[in-house]
Each structure stands twice: as C-alpha cells, then as structure tokens.
Amino acid sequence: MSNRRILSLWFPRLGAERLVRAARGLHEGPLAVVEEQSNMQVITALNLAAQQAGLRVGQPVRDAHAMCGGLITRIRNVPAEAAFLTALRRWAGKFSPWVAEEAPDALVVDLSGCAHLFGGEAALLDVLQTDCADMGLSVQMGIADTLGAAWALARFAGQEAGSDRNGDAISQEARATRARAGKRRHWTKGGVAPQVVTAGGGARIAGPGQTYGALSPLPVAALRLDDATVAQLGRLGLRRVGDLLGQPRASLARRFGKGLVLRLDQAMGSAPEPVSPARPHVQFAVRMTMPDPIGLKEDLMAGIDRILPNLCAKLETKGMGARQIRLEAHRTDQAAEVLSVGLARPSHDPHRIRPLLELKIDQIDAGYGIDMLRLMAVQVEPVHARTLAGHADASRAVRDRLAGNTAVDDLIGKLGARVGLDAITRLHPASSHIPEKTAQTLAAAWSEPAQDWPRPPTPRPVLMWQPEPVMAPDTPTVPDRFRWRGRDWTLAEARGPERIAPEWWLDDPNWRSGVRDYWVVVTEQGHRLWLYFGHGGAMSSGWFCQGSFA
Template sequence: PPPQMGRIAGPGQAYGALAPLPVAALRLDNATVAQLNRLGLRRIGDLLGQPRAGLARRFGRGLVLRLDQAMGSAPEPVSPARSPDRFAVRLTLPEPIGLMEDLLAGIDRMLPRLCARLEARGKGARVLRLEAHRCDQAMETVTLGLARASRAPDRIRPLLEMKLEQIDAGYGIDMLRLEVLQAEAIHARTPAGHMQAGAAVQARQEDGAALEDLIGRLGARLGLEAITRCHPAESHIPEKTFTVQAAAWSEPAAGDWPRPPRPRPLLIWQPELVHAPERPEVPERFRWRGRNWEPAAAEGPERIAPEWWLEDPNWRSGVRDYWVVVTRSGERLWLFFAHGGALSPGWFCHGSFA
C-alpha cells in the first residue's frame, strides 16, 4: 500500500515509497499525465524502469527533471514565503487613565512611532485599530478607515480623536495598542516640469489631500461606504450615463465629462407617473405629486430610444420624447411622453433642473 501522508522515506527507501504513487504526483501537466496513462505508464514505478533517454525524447526533459527531483538526484530549492509586515505599537501606562485628554496624549506618543515604521517600509496605513485594555481585563476597540493610505500623524490623529468617544474607559485603561490592519505602498509624488507647472501640480495635490481628509472625517462618522462619487459611463440612456463608486476606493474622474446633446437636469429620479391626457403634445395642465401644474413654456422634444439589445424593465414603455417644461410657478421639470411598448403610453416626470 502507498505510504501514509506526512511520512518521510528513510535512506535508500525512496524507490519503494514513490513507486506506488500515480504519475500525477510528480506535478506534471494534464496533457503529459494523459499521454502517459494512454501508454500504460500510470505509476511512478513504471517510469523509473524506463530508459531515461527515451523518456526525455518522447516527453521532454521536464519529466526526467521531475523524476530526479523526486528521487533526490536533482536539487529543488524552496524559498520560504516572506512573513507579512506587521505594524503595531503599544503603550503600557503606570496608572489607569480614563479622560479624553489622557487618551490623546497616549496616541500622540504612539502614532509618530507607528508612522516612522511605516515610512521605513515605504507604506501607509489604510485601516487602523486602537485597542484600549481596561483594568477589569476587558478591551475596547475602535477601527478607523482612511480614504487614502497615509503615514502622516497630523492627518491620522484628528480621525482617531473622532473615534475616542466610542471607548468606555470603565474603571480605567492601563494599556493602549495601535495596530495597522491594512497597509498599502505609498509612492512619492515629485512635481516635474517648469516652476509654474510644478506649482500647479502641487496645488492639485494639496486639494486632493484636503478632499481625502474630508472623506476620512465623514467616513469616520457615516462609514466610508456611504461616501460615493460619480464616474461617466458610455450610454445614451439618461440614468445610465454615470456609475456610482465608493470615493475611498476610486479616483476622481479624469478629464471632462462628455456633453449630452441637450442639457440634463440637476436631479434625476425614477420616472414618476404624471396624470395627463395620453397624447404626445405637452398638456395644458397636469397633476404630479398631488399637485396641479400648468406649463408656461416647453422646449423639445428630444427623442430617446431604449437599448434594444438589453432587457431593461424601466424601458418597457418604449420610445420616449423628453421635454423641458417650465411651470407657471417657476419649476423646470424634465417630462417625457412614453409612446408605449410592452406598457401603455403616458406622461412621466424624470427630473428637475432646479
């Protein structure tokens, strides 16, 4: 029977340990294993009894090399996996603390040391955890996520300060620990070109840093997933001209947004039914959101057809004619008349310009 898993063959017993194993144990590709099986060579012992020159000529030197490595005739160096970098600092307190000022003082002692270690490895913190160990053996923790990886104490400290109110000091805290749960490489950005161009690049970088700090502060309260930004998308369908992405894990949209053939409203929502006669002409009056409206002016129509190659439940009403309707009370609404496809025709409101 084949040897049990985890056993090591003794001196001179390699042949007996390997011979019963299937040829796939040599870590060969599937095509070579299938070809060997077709020839009746299913066990390693079947290969060890064959002439080496014939095996190399028929199957290549890779098969012979795997046999030599299995028998110990050829070296197979193994490089151990490098242990991941861990960044953490600890502060043991001589007396228990519980005041906010004392916690901040402890962070001011730990954070520069942690950031120095990150800088030495060329990395920045993306997610941090602060552990507050209490005298009663309980532990309070807060987790902080950053919009961008950073190793600047003056940018991380205000975000940690916002989280400290979540810590219950109990009878006192006698040890603090600050650990980086997720680190990312940070590449230095050096302005290039003439002085004016370099100054412009530096100004954009400062604006970007201020925006990232704002995202971090809002994310500390609301959660980073709640802070989003829009990116342009290739589509003539109004509600598909953009995609929503998490601001902390995406870059601002590069370049200018493509201009639509006609102005688009500031606010767009799911089409809402408008009670009006089922005719393609702009109605003299209509009812929407429980109110009666009277158009004072209208501009249009702009015809938009559905994407016939996609099945979109929102566009089963068929081709739409969009109108910019200015009401007598001053609102500028985006109305469309759906000519009817799988559904009945009718008027809908899709957005507002103010």
C-alpha cells in the same frame, strides 16, 4: 557536487493533533478528522489511538465506526489547519531562514550551512524531535541532497517494497527487469558504499552524495507518483526505486510519460527543484506598557502621541500608508478595548491620524485601569512620492492635481469616524446615454474624485424621479394644458424634442415604453419640467414627467 542539504518535516497526524492541542479531553480516545468527498465522509487525519485501532486515512467514516465504536469524529477545518502549518513554518525559521510550506501537512527546510550551528544534522533532528514532542506533534524527518530524496526518506525510510500479487506471480514476472537492475548496483565502481544514518524518532539522513543508495531500496511511491502509475509499475515488477534507476530512460518516458522521468531526475538531483519560502509578513504595529494603570482621556492621548510617530515612521520607511488603524487598550483585568478608524486616503502622517483617534477615544472603557496600548495598521497601501511639475503660472493647478485635496480627505475621515466610511458617497460619471444611468454612486473613501464629466446633448434637470403619468392628449405634440400631481398646468414655452432610445441589449422594465421624446416645458406658473412622450413599445404610449429644473 552540490552542497545543498534539504530537510523534510512531515506531520502525519497534523489535523488530529491540532484539535487535541485546542480542546481538552480529545486525547483520551481515538479521534478522526473527517471531510466530505464525493458525497461521502472519509477520514483525513487520525491520532495515535485511532491508528492503533486499525483505522487509516481515506477510510469511509461508516467503516471506521464499525471497527471502532468509541471513535470521536470532528469536521475538518482547512483554513485552521493552514494557519497552524503557517505557525509551524515560523517556528521552523529558527533552524534556517529558508523554510517553505508543503500543504497540507509538511514543511521543507533548506539546511545548507545551518546544521553545524546545532552540532550536526543528527543533533539537529534530536532538537526537532524534542520540540515537536513538547508541542504534542508527531513528526517524521528526512535529510538528503535533494528535496525529492528528503521527502522520500521522511515518509518511506525503512519500508519494504511490497506487492498485492501472490508469490508465484512475483517469482515469474519481469526477470529481465530485475536482472538489469541488479547489475546497476556496482555503479560506484569500487567507491564507498552508500550509507543511511538513523537518527532519533525514526528519521533518516542520507549523507552527501549518497542519494542513490538511500533511495534504491525504497518503494516507487517514494518518488511522489500517483497511485495509478505506482500500480502499473508494480504489475511490471518495478517496485523499488532502484529497479527504475536501472531502466532505459527513453523506455520509461514512452511507457509512463515524462512525469516519471522528471520525478526521478528531481530525486537524484539532475533536475532543479528549488525551495521557495513564503514572503515574510510585514506587520506594522507598536505598543507601550504603562508603569502604572491609566484611565483619563488625556493620559490615553499622551500614550498615543508617544507611539503613533513610531508607527508612522515604520510605514514611511516601507513606502506604505495606513488605510485602517486599530487601537487596543489592554486593561488590568485582562480585558481589551478595541476601536478602529479609517482614512479616506492612505497616509503615514501622524497629524492626519491623531484627530481620528481622538474622535473615538471616548468609546474606551478604562475599567480598573489600562496598562498597555497597542497601535496597529490593519490595512496598508503603497504611498508613492509625488513631484510637482509644470510652468510657473500653472503651479497651483499642478499642485492641486497631483497632491489632491487633503482637506476634503480629512473631512471624509472625520465624518467616517462618526457615521462610517461607507456612508459617505460621491457620484462618478457612467458610460450610458440613459438619463438616470449617467452617474454611479461610489464610496468617497475608496474612489478618486471625477475630473471631467461628459456634457449631455441638452441640459439635464436638477431633480429626477421615476416617471409620473401626465394627463394629456395621446399625441406627440406638446399639450397646451395638462394635469400632473392633481394640478392643472398651462404651457408657456417648450424646447425640444430630444429623442432617447432604450438600451436594446438590456431588458429594463422602466424603458419598455420604447423610444422617448424629451421636452423642457416651462409653465405659466413658473415651473420648468422635464416631460417626455413615450411611443409605446411593449407598453401604451403617453406623456410622463421625470424631472424638474431649478
């Protein structure tokens, strides 16, 4: 027998009670959280007053307003509810280190070996009930050997299996089914009768090994089945979990699919269903409280020199490097001054981070004094250890290749502290034979330097611009004289042509002139120009100038 003990915490009014905690006055009347589903607003959460008025989750808002004229509605904020559930998961961590979220409104806690620290399971539920009452939250709880059983007890304990059919039909349907289910009640063969302990707040505790007896009287919906399957089982007279436990498994799988049998096995412990807690969030932050308020730049930098090495030590221990650092200076008037700096490469070296903070420290307004400094690595990335390798005569090249140019990275970081990291760019080679598309512009802080640039078939001009028309004869032969930019030019030398075709799979408006023949033209005035003759295509043919060599 497994020694696992699983606790299920269900917050049936989580969405509404979160809003009540955040806003004043909402607790005074009925409150509903609404969401648009299938072009219709429906209720997703209610407070206690709204439930007492007869409203229900899933009801259209128009019907709810007709039933309750004083109803207050608020639009559902899914990210805020998820963040609130995450906060509750951290709170539940004081009862067990194995806590998982069950979106959108529940938690699952593995209590194995933890309940005795609080005086037993019943005493633990009393503590949970008290804490939730202090937080203004409604909670329903269940403890059992399996996750499925605890889920069922938290939501359906004490409920009778009902039917939507009349009494005459109920008394006549599925007699063989109920007879077989009744015989299975003696499965313990003289053992101790199953017991379900009632704790405070309506919670239910199924003792170890008593899962069968705890689940048998519950409706089949407690097995986490979809509504269609529950309705189909009800029409066959299978309304309680005990009715299903008395049926042949092969027949259930053939009639309702393997999902029903799987849910039965998970609830009874025959199929594994582990509790997978979320990975704890590692936050790299340090702070320092001042004995007396400070306001001078030298004092602020002295405080940073005290806490920055601690932050870098935490980063180095985890093998991480900071890409963005945030400094919070909390003033005595409860206000806070915040500044952020970015690094071109992840680093945990305080000597590379400190100059960036010093560049922007003048932006902090100390006011009546600063009594607390907080330094946090907002964005971190792994930093891998690098080992130099290579022959003795190539050690310098290997070191530069592996370690990178830290001087350039520091320069990028310092310039980024002034103008922003996104404003500093570098060119990278691109896979294209079109001259103006052979390079792409990337942010220098978020890209590595290009190592090898592909060599073009012929030299490319230093300056390139959009093609400008050249007045010359409309023939492929290089003209001896032509007019460009309002001046007359005389040909001294020409080298070419280099034929470049457009990318046929892209419709580029600049290349609708079709195939181009490029020439390097040297004029008698001493200019080296990059001219091409367009062979027409979707546009008229002619000569154009697109660049200039040094």
